[in-house]
Amino acid sequence: MTLWFIRSAIWWSGLVLVCAGLLPCLSAAAGPAGPRIDVLLWFDTEDYVLPASDDAAKQLAELLTERGVRATFKVVGEKARTLARRDRADVIAALQKHAVAYHTDFHSVHPTPSEYLAECGLLDGMAEFTRREGQGAADVRRIFRVKALACYGQPGSSWAPQAVAALGQIGVAPGGVPCYVDEGSHVGLNHQPFWYAGALNVYDMGANCTRMELHDPAALEPASKKVSAIADRLRREGGGLISIYYHPCEWVHREFWDGVNFARGRNPPREEWQRPPQRPAEETDAAFRRFAAYMDHIRAIPGVRFVTASDLPAIYPDLLRSDGATEQELDELAQRIGRSGRNGLDFQVIGRKAFSVADEFELLTLAVSGWTEGGRVRFPLAAKGLLGPDNPPPASREALRCSWPAFRDALRDTRDFVRRERRVPARVFVGADAVPPGDFLLGLASVWEHRRKSGTAPPLEGVALGNGVALLPARHIAPDTPGLFGGWVIHREGFRAPKILEVARLQAWTLKPALRRD
Ligand SMILES: [Zn+2]
Numbered sequence: 110m111t112l113w114f115i116r117s118a119i120w121w122s123g124l125v126l127v128c129a130g131l132l133p134c135l136s137a138a139a140g141p142a143g144p145r146i147d148v149l150l151w152f153d154t155e156d157y158v159l160p161a162s163d164d165a166a167k168q169l170a171e172l173l174t175e176r177g178v179r180a181t182f183k184v185v186g187e188k189a190r191t192l193a194r195r196d197r198a199d200v201i202a203a204l205q206k207h208a209v210a211y212h213t214d215f216h217s218v219h220p221t222p223s224e225y226l227a228e229c230g231l232l233d234g235m236a237e238f239t240r241r242e243g244q245g246a247a248d249v250r251r252i253f254r255v256k257a258l259a260c261y262g263q264p265g266s267s268w269a270p271q272a273v274a275a276l277g278q279i280g281v282a283p284g285g286v287p288c289y290v291d292e293g294s295h296v297g298l299n300h301q302p303f304w305y306a307g308a309l310n311v312y313d314m315g316a317n318c319t320r321m322e323l324h325d326p327a328a329l330e331p332a333s334k335k336v337s338a339i340a341d342r343l344r345r346e347g348g349g350l351i352s353i354y355y356h357p358c359e360w361v362h363r364e365f366w367d368g369v370n371f372a373r374g375r376n377p378p379r380e381e382w383q384r385p386p387q388r389p390a391e392e393t394d395a396a397f398r399r400f401a402a403y404m405d406h407i408r409a410i411p412g413v414r415f416v417t418a419s420d421l422p423a424i425y426p427d428l429l430r431s432d433g434a435t436e437q438e439l440d441e442l443a444q445r446i447g448r449s450g451r452n453g454l455d456f457q458v459i460g461r462k463a464f465s466v467a468d469e470f471e472l473l474t475l476a477v478s479g480w481t482e483g484g485r486v487r488f489p490l491a492a493k494g495l496l497g498p499d500n501p502p503p504a505s506r507e508a509l510r511c512s513w514p515a516f517r518d519a520l521r522d523t524r525d526f527v528r529r530e531r532r533v534p535a536r537v538f539v540g541a542d543a544v545p546p547g548d549f550l551l552g553l554a555s556v557w558e559h560r561r562k563s564g565t566a567p568p569l570e571g572v573a574l575g576n577g578v579a580l581l582p583a584r585h586i587a588p589d590t591p592g593l594f595g596g597w598v599i600h601r602e603g604f605r606a607p608k609i610l611e612v613a614r615l616q617a618w619t620l621k622p623a624l625r626r627d
Contacts, residue, residue: 144348145627146340147416147424148407149311151181151290153262154204155216156358156366157191159384163200165393166357170203172401176408180207181290181418183262186214186245189252201253208259208417210290211281214245216264217367217599219376223267227606231499231532234271234612239278246279257283260311260418262291264367265597269606270296270613273306274496286422292318292354295587296613301349302425302623304465306616307494309421309623314352317343321403323359323396324388333406340410348625350416353407360396363388367599374601425623429462433489434472438462440561442469446554453579454547456621465621466580467495467533470546473553478524480560481517481567496532497618501611502545503536505577509548511539516552516572523549533618539574548575582617586610 152169156162166182173180182204192200213222225241226234246258261281263272268291276287287308296305297313304310319339321332336351343349358366363386370382407413416424434442438459445457446469457464464472471492479486511519519539526534536543552574559568587593587610595604 143412144344144346145625146343146348146410146413147350148353148413149181149290149350149416149418149421150178150353151183151210151260151262151418153212153264153354153356154182155185155188155212155264155356156362156385157185157188158366158370158382159358159362159387160195161361161387162358162366163192163195163197165360167197167200167203168397169355169357169360169400170200170207172397173404174203174206176401176404178404178408178415179417180415181210181259182207183210183212183260183290184249184253185212185216186242186248187216188212189245189249193252205253205255208283208419209249209253209255210259210288210418211242211246211249211261211279213261213264214242214248217371219371219374219599221265221267221599222263222269222272223594223600223606223609224604226269226271226609228608229271229612230608231271231274231496231612231615234269235275235278238269238272238275242272243279246281250280257281257419259283260288260290260421262289263293265599266293266295266594267597267600268293268295268594269609270306270616273308273310274616276308283419284422286427288418288421290352290418290421292352295593295610296585296617296620298585298620298622302421304427304463304619304621304623306619307496309425309427311350311352311418311421314350317349318352318354320353320355321399323355323400324392326395326399329399329402329406332403336403336407337410340413344412351413355400358385360393360400361387372598374604424625426626427463427623429464429468429492430494432462433491434462434464435490436486436488438464439472439476439488439490439557443473443554443557443561446551447558450551450554450578451575453581454550455581458622458624461624463621463624464492465619466547466550466582467497467618468492468621470533470550470553470618471495471527473550473557474520474524474527477553477556477560478520480557481520493531495527495619497616498533498535498546499615500535501615502547503543505545505548505575506542507576509539509542509544509574509576510571511542511552511574512571513567513569515539516556517567519544519549520553544574545577547578547580551575551578580614580617582620583614585620586613586617 258281289310300315322328537549552572
């Protein structure tokens with residue numbers, strides 16, 4: 110314990126000197142040379158029933174500000190309106206020193222996002238999420254006076270890909286990049302940040318998500334050891350992100366505010382909302398002291414820095430979006446698809462750029478159609494990013510080889526679709542034949558390869574398409590199990606949402622790792 114404090118004091122005094130009080134002190138806090146370890150500390154700020162949770166949020170925000178730590182407060186719309194109604198300008202001001210983010214309009218009032226999206230497809234689901242959650246997001250922006258919300262994350266296990274895809278439409282896009290931060294197992298990639306459905310996601314962090322039990326007097330030491338061990342492992346792996354989350358109400362309640370009111374589908378009207386039982390002040394105070402010591406321990410770990418959700422787009426820039434793809438990169442993609450595409454399509458990493466299967470589809474559609482129209486393909490080639498298809502692919506036919514003119518005409522239609530709709534088509538028509546987009550992508554790659562090898566002539570032998578090729582990133586979407594949605598106490602016992610997972614698997618077209626700038 111003493112060691113922590115000494116290390117903390119030395120580390121912190123250095124930090125203060127360099128930062129001179131400026132927040133966020135990203136580069137200064139990077140600490141000794143070596144792999145960087147970022148800690149994303151986020152708070153689901155949601156209890157609009159128990160007034161003591163307002164004070165808890167304020168005390169937390171101030172405790173962190175005093176330590177130069179910026180956290181991410183994901184605020185529920187009704188919580189923001191309640192703070193305004195209760196004249197809690199002091200709470201709002203304390204939270205404004207941190208990154209303000211979003212956590213739905215009403216959180217646990219039914220229907221929750223997974224409940225109202227359970228029967229939706231991609232597009233109607235995005236529209237429904239925007240309709241139901243857009244006003245709350247606008248209220249949080251207005252009440253906290255922020256232009257963009259730093260991220261969004263779902264209540265409980267109420268996840269859906271339509272929410273991820275619609276974040277830009279409700280103003281959850283720091284620096285123009287939609288961000289999703291939460292914890293769950295619906296989708297994930299190696300327990301580190303990833304791109305999915307057009308957003309930067311911190312989700313399914315597995316062993317890189319940790320927390321200290323707030324109300325256990327013996328929790329500090331094992332929790333501190335645990336987070337240090339995670340940092341050590343990440344350092345050996347070249348750096349990475351640690352996710353830590355709490356709810357301000359946890360400091361003051363004995364039971365969650367929503368479990369008291371909305372458990373297992375119950376939906377009492379506002380007049381009947383009950384306050385959860387509160388903890389005695391001494392337990393709350395002890396939890397704050399314990400948490401402060403936990404934070405001081407983390408701050409003292411060499412190379413660790415705290416980041417907020419709004420810092421994520423700068424830490425994980427998508428260089429394909431900013432710089433486009435070079436001709437060499439496109440050649441490499443086409444060759445990789447040619448080599449292994451028949452065994453399944455996957456995202457690809459070339460140098461410091463990651464390409465989702467949707468990126469591969471967009472780039473090859475643009476490049477091959479540019480070439481077929483006789484124009485020069487200008488590199489770097491911009492890929493703005495597509496969503497995945499809105500429907501499952503048609504059944505695959507016997508290995509289809511189509512004539513060059515038929516392929517060329519199908520391509521022209523595909524390019525038009527991609528430009529207008531900004532998503533991968535659910536089916537590509539080659540004449541009367543509906544072809545799965547993955548099968549068509551194999552054709553695109555083979556034509557680009559042909560061009561590279563033979564110059565200008567179109568492939569006279571026709572174009573070979575794939576035959577029901579698999580979309581490999583779909584393996585990163587969770588299977589439909591009883592606990593996946595139904596495990597959250599607010600959902601009805603046994604609540605399942607298989608269609609949400611179907612839509613999610615189609616959006617696996619967009620999945621790729623988020624690569625760090627350094
Ligand atoms: Zn929540």
